[in-house]
Amino acid sequence: SSELTQDPAVSVALGQTVRITCQGDGLRNYYASWFQQKPGQAPLLVIYGKNNRPSGIPDRFSGSSSGNTASLTITGAQADDEADYYCNSRDSSGNFLRVFGGGTKLTVL
Amino acid sequence: QLQLQESGPGLVKPSETLSLTCTVSGGSISSTNSYWVWIRQPPGKGLEWIGSTYYSGSTYYTPSLKSRVTVSVDTSRNQFSLKVSSVTAADTAVYYCAREDVGKMGAMDVWGQGTTVIVSS
Numbered sequence: 367s368s369e370l371t372q373d374p375a376v377s378v379a380l381g382q383t384v385r386i387t388c389q390g391d392g393l394r395n396y397y398a399s400w401f402q403q404k405p406g407q408a409p410l411l412v413i414y415g416k417n418n419r420p421s422g423i424p425d426r427f428s429g430s431s432s433g434n435t436a437s438l439t440i441t442g443a444q445a446d447d448e449a450d451y452y453c454n455s456r457d458s459s460g461n462f463l464r465v466f467g468g469g470t471k472l473t474v475l
Numbered sequence: 476q477l478q479l480q481e482s483g484p485g486l487v488k489p490s491e492t493l494s495l496t497c498t499v500s501g502g503s504i505s506s507t508n509s510y511w512v513w514i515r516q517p518p519g520k521g522l523e524w525i526g527s528t529y530y531s532g533s534t535y536y537t538p539s540l541k542s543r544v545t546v547s548v549d550t551s552r553n554q555f556s557l558k559v560s561s562v563t564a565a566d567t568a569v570y571y572c573a574r575e576d577v578g579k580m581g582a583m584d585v586w587g588q589g590t591t592v593i594v595s596s
Contacts, residue, residue, distance in 0.1 A: 397580055408587065414579045414582035415579065415580045450521075463524070464524045469521040
């Protein structure tokens with residue numbers, strides 16, 4: 367079983383704000399990174415570290431963390447944001463291993 | 476621009492060994508700020524981190540696969556590889572290689588396109 371827990375599915379109305387969460391003990395000590403995956407495509411890094419966006423990622427994507435929960439927020443969701451989202455972080459034992467959350471399917475209504 | 480490309484057989488028989496290679500272009504696999512990673516995704520399921528390697532040859536494996544997995548690096552060819560032994564249908568998946576950037580707190584910022592491996596007789 368995954369050490370990072372995500373809600374399986376979340377929906378948001380077009381243009382509204384949605385938060386996708388990821389819970390795990392390791393998140394008390396390590397930041398999560400977030401990936402967007404569309405059908406048939408490789409995952410795309412959208413957030414890493416405290417709240418950093420790789421080049422080309424729209425600023426409507428942001429990240430935050432509190433306690434054992436990391437969050438990905440999309441402010442003003444677009445139809446193109448409909449995808450699966452995965453969090454990833456270090457294994458809670460703090461070694462070089464990494465784990466993924468189970469993924470959240472985001473539907474934009 | 477760094478690019479990764481997976482290659483290897485798309486069909487493997489049960490009990491045999493799955494072997495894949497990831498070729499790194501546009502950068503050096505000997506970069507001191509990069510770890511090289513394998514991830515897989517079974518059909519209709521989520522992502523699974525398999526293991527990683529550093530150019531020095533250090534390796535790290537997820538516990539559930541550690542007994543069957545070997546990740547290795549070939550700096551002369553700018554490639555790294557994955558071997559999974561004694562495969563079963565449960566190993567059927569899209570296999571991705573990726574780079575973990577130390578400068579981005581280990582985030583996997585560059586991915587290959589993925590290669591589908593089916594385990595079937």
